[in-house]
Amino acid sequence: xxxxxxxxxxxxxxxxxxxxxxxxxxxxxxxxxxxxxxxxxxxxxxxxxxxxxxxxxxxxxxxxxxxxxxxxxxxxxxxxxxxxxxxxxxxxxxxxxxxxxxxxxxxxxxxxxxxxxxxxxxxxxxxxxxxxxxxxxxxxxxxxxxxxxxxxxxxxxxxxxxxxxxxxxxxxxxxxxxxxxxxxxxxxxxxxxxxxxxxxxxxxxxxxxxxxxxxxxxxxxxxxxxxxxxxxxxxxxxxxxxxxxxxxxxxxxxxxxxxxxxxxxxxxxxxxxxxxxxxxxxxxxxxxxxxxxxxxxxxxxxxxxxxxxxxxxxxxxxxxxxxxxxxxxxxxxxxxxxxxxxxxxxxxxxxxxxxxxxxxxxxxxxxxxxxxxxxxxxxxxxxxxxxxxxxxxxxxxxxxxxxxxxxxxxxxxxxxxxxxxxxxxxxxxxxxxxxxxxxxxxxxxxxxxxxxxxxxxxxxxxxxxxxxxxxxxxxxxxxxxxxxxxxxxxxxxxxxxxxxxxxxxxxxxxxxxxxxxxxxxxxxxxxxxxxxx
Ligand SMILES: Cc1cc2nc3c(=O)[nH]c(=O)nc-3n(C[C@H](O)[C@H](O)[C@H](O)COP(=O)(O)OP(=O)(O)OC[C@H]3O[C@@H](n4cnc5c(N)ncnc54)[C@H](O)[C@@H]3O)c2cc1C
Ligand code: FES
Numbered sequence: 001x002x003x004x005x006x007x008x009x010x011x012x013x014x015x016x017x018x019x020x021x022x023x024x025x026x027x028x029x030x031x032x033x034x035x036x037x038x039x040x041x042x043x044x045x046x047x048x049x050x051x052x053x054x055x056x057x058x059x060x061x062x063x064x065x066x067x068x069x070x071x072x073x074x075x076x077x078x079x080x081x082x083x084x085x086x087x088x089x090x091x092x093x094x095x096x097x098x099x100x101x102x103x104x105x106x107x108x109x110x111x112x113x114x115x116x117x118x119x120x121x122x123x124x125x126x127x128x129x130x131x132x133x134x135x136x137x138x139x140x141x142x143x144x145x146x147x148x149x150x151x152x153x154x155x156x157x158x159x160x161x162x163x164x165x166x167x168x169x170x171x172x173x174x175x176x177x178x179x180x181x182x183x184x185x186x187x188x189x190x191x192x193x194x195x196x197x198x199x200x201x202x203x204x205x206x207x208x209x210x211x212x213x214x215x216x217x218x219x220x221x222x223x224x225x226x227x228x229x230x231x232x233x234x235x236x237x238x239x240x241x242x243x244x245x246x247x248x249x250x251x252x253x254x255x256x257x258x259x260x261x262x263x264x265x266x267x268x269x270x271x272x273x274x275x276x277x278x279x280x281x282x283x284x285x286x287x288x289x290x291x292x293x294x295x296x297x298x299x300x301x302x303x304x305x306x307x308x309x310x311x312x313x314x315x316x317x318x319x320x321x322x323x324x325x326x327x328x329x330x331x332x333x334x335x336x337x338x339x340x341x342x343x344x345x346x347x348x349x350x351x352x353x354x355x356x357x358x359x360x361x362x363x364x365x366x367x368x369x370x371x372x373x374x375x376x377x378x379x380x381x382x383x384x385x386x387x388x389x390x391x392x393x394x395x396x397x398x399x400x401x402x403x404x405x406x407x408x409x410x411x412x413x414x415x416x417x418x419x420x421x422x423x424x425x426x427x428x429x430x431x432x433x434x435x436x437x438x439x440x441x442x443x444x445x446x447x448x449x450x451x452x453x454x455x456x457x458x459x460x461x462x463x464x465x466x467x468x469x470x471x472x473x474x475x476x477x478x479x480x481x482x483x484x485x486x487x488x489x490x491x492x493x494x495x496x497x498x499x500x501x502x503x504x505x506x507x508x509x510x511x512x513x514x515x516x517x518x519x520x521x522x523x524x525x526x527x528x529x530x531x532x533x
Contacts, residue, residue: 016328017335019267019320023485025340026268026302028084030295031196036078036207039217039234045069045210047388048230048239050219053083054199054374055366056245058381060211061127061202066389069210071237073230075218075503079199082247085342087266087304088374089279089291090191091142092118095370096350097154098161104349109398111165113351116395120378121191127202128193135197136294142279143175145184151283152182159185176276177290179330190279192291195374220509222250224360241388244357244365245380247373248345248494248507251365254358255401256507258348259368261310261494262286263482265319265341268293268300272332275299288326289371300337303327310343311491316484341484343494343505344371352376353401354383364388365401437465445481445488445499454478455515456488458499468501469513479512488512 047063049056052074060070072078092114094101101110128137146155155171162169168188175181206213214234221231222242230237249255264286275292282288288305305326306319313319320339327333347353347368354376357365364387366380379395386393437448437457445458447470456470456479470478472490479488479497487504488497496505501512 016324017333019324019336020339023340024338025085025266026293026295026300026338027086027088027194027196028080029338030194031200033078033196033200033203036074036213036215039071039073039214039232039237042235042238043071043212044227044238045071045212046239047071047241047243048073048219048228048237049243049245050222050230050250051075051081051245051247052078052203052213052215053081053245053247054079054195054377055247055380056243057199057203057206058123058378059243059245059366059385060206060213062381062385063388064206064209064211066385068388070206071211071239072206072213073217073219073232073237074213074215075506077215078203078213079196081505082342082344082373083195083199083377085266085340086195086374087289087291087302088193088195088293089142089281089289089372090121090124090193090374091187091279091372092121092167092190092375093142093144093187094350094372094376095346098158098165100350102161102164105351105398107164110161112395112398114165114167116379116398117372117375119395120375120382123378123382124193124198124374125191128198131201133198133201135193135195137191137193137198139189139191140278142187142190142281143177143184144187144281144283145175145177146182146283147180149182154283155183155185162187175280176278177280177330178273178276192279192293194293218503218509219246219250222363224363226362228362240362242363243384243388244363244367245377246506247343247367248505249357249365249367250507250509251357255353255365255367256493258353259493260346260348262307262344262346263310263313263316263319263341263489264304264307264344264371265323266302266304266339267320267323267327267336268295268302268338269327269331269333270298270335270337271301272334275301288323295337301327301331301333307344309491310494310496311480311482311489314480314483316341316482320484343496344369344373345494346370351399352380353403354380354399355387355396355401358402367401437467440465443483443486445483445486447478447480456481456512458486458488460499466499466501467515468497468499469515471512472508473503473510473512474506474508 046068049072159171175184219232223229228242280290286307352368357363364384369376440459448457456468458466477492495508
């Protein structure tokens, strides 16, 4: 075992630079995408795909290549969901520790999970090569590192597990970072790319020959059957099969109980000196992750971390400040060019849920990718498209969306999913954060008590008040204000709404009710509706 480094915290190098005033993702800011039409009228295709992130667009590409007609329905803009707010490390290693994988799925299961992850990385590499995609894809090593002796045991155990599983990994002190590191596991042959540069050529090849891409077209309801019907804004799509590629599934119950929702924060910084060429993630909890990305004529350092459960952090701006302090203590940060945050969906047993949706014959789903959704989103597309095409897929069983891991899941189930019933009841007993709308400053959002009822109130930069029914339209938890993103976030299953109540992230498909001046919405106190899967 290498000699431990000191556990003394690093001190800041001078004053850290300022954060940009608003959030904007590097990937979206550095690419231009065309607009796609809204759905207008009814339509019939072989496969309806709901959601145009890496999952939906990869599935559409694979299915069209196999001769199927597809309709991709995107509620907002293509590749601007979580895929537009990622950090795009491409790793064979998944977020759950190797030891967790072994304990939940056995050594053979863990080996298969890593092989699947490797196959999806190779699938991305093959698309890049076959289609000549310029997206900066390149192979490089990944380092799981302990900064101090506190993380040494973790690193040592991960290394031992990697050896048992036959991975190309070594234990090393030689880590190309400009600050002291106690030890790391070095994984060979990982990769990185610019995800929106990668997806654009795939996307442009989807429309035509009976296939379509629609934007600003939210799917409102999915009826399983022969055929299925997707009721969407603008029309009904009839399809033999449907793929829910919505990141968080639209289900009300079964899958939701096996998922937990976290926000993660990212900065893209200009630094003095070279940006290390590797993928790096540490043993801290929540962990930090680092990589470089070329933008125009410079390479930016992309730093992520400071995760917390969605809707359970009052001061989200503080998370960005903490991340900047972390970066500035370790790198000579000259400026922060971009900052953004988005949601990560954690599965209860460490692996995503892919395949036929529960209680469905023709509806498929891909979700629970955690922080490795570039590879797992691609894997979801590979597995579900094979199932739709009636082909065997060697990983379909391992990732089966209807699986229950009784022991592993049960323990975690209690800690993660206690959120729904607990929030549902506690929210209703909770005191409002302010007694009067007059207490709201410009740029502030709070739950305010108005005539004995709670109102989600936000005062915009012009001083105008936006008052909403705070009851989430998914399953009726109360939303919380997110001050960094100026959104209302639901702590139960991660739905998010803008300050006018419009859905930003599902599973909710309906906007929050607007409260007109002089009236307050009624807040039913009855238990949640019997969910329709
Ligand atoms: C900060 C951060 C860093 C990350 N870093 C990495 C990383 O380094 N490596 C990695 O592999 N993964 C990473 N991830 C995870 C990865 O980015 C995601 O798992 C992945 O992008 C999810 O892709 P998706 O296609 O499933 O979802 P999305 O990209 O969110 O696409 C889903 C789409 O469905 C649409 N939609 C939702 N509801 C409806 C509806 N009712 N009707 C129509 N459309 C709908 C949404 O608008 C959205 O566009 C990171 C995630 C975050 C938040
Ligand atoms: S997201 Fe499910 S209740 Fe809000």
